[in-house]
Amino acid sequence: MVSYRLTVALLAGLAALTSGTLLTNSDSDAQDRVTPIPNSIPQRRSQEGVESLMHAKLSHSHQILDGLVNHDFDSVELAAGDLKKMSLDPPDGWKRNDADGEVYEHFRMEFMRQAAQLERAAREKNLSGAAWYQQNLTATCIECHNYIRDYDR
Structure with missing residues (x-):
């Protein structure tokens, strides 16, 4: 059994x-x-592109601060050059009206100019100049993000 x-x-x-x-x-x-996927996915991908770019900028900013603290001017110069290149074009997914585009363009160009100055100061091994431009670059980032946050409200 x-x-x-x-x-x-x-x-x-x-x-x-x-x-x-x-x-x-x-x-x-x-x-x-099965219902089709909503058309909002491309917008989400665009937002992810912007977020990815912002994280890359933040990573380079950390590299700059680390280089300044350790007097690693080559690292500062490289990271500043990368930031300058990143600012050549607005991030994918950045779509605003014309008036907003002009303000963003101002921030983008100021960011690029300060990154170039930081790159030059690092090349010249000018610690105080590089630190000054790094602080101004950070202030520009904060002001741009404040503007965008205010615009979105």
Whole structure:
């Protein structure tokens, strides 16, 4: 005779196999009723592009501060050059009206100018000049973010 435990195990296995078949069949029915993905996904991707760029800028800013503290002028020059290149174009997904575009353009150009000055000061191993431009660069970032935050309200 078959033991009670073996019977229960066989029935449980049979139930698992049967339910898997039923789930597979009901899955194909569900795919017929799938609703399309909303069109807001490209906007989300654009926002992710902006956030990714901001994180990269922050990483370079940390590299600059670390270089200034450790008198690693090569690191400061490299990070400042990268920041300057990043500011050549507005980030993907940046869409504002014309008046806002002019204000953002001012911040972008000021950021680029200060990054170039920081790069030059680091090349010349001018610690006080590099520190001064790094502080101004940070202040420009804060003001730009304040402007954008106020605009979004």
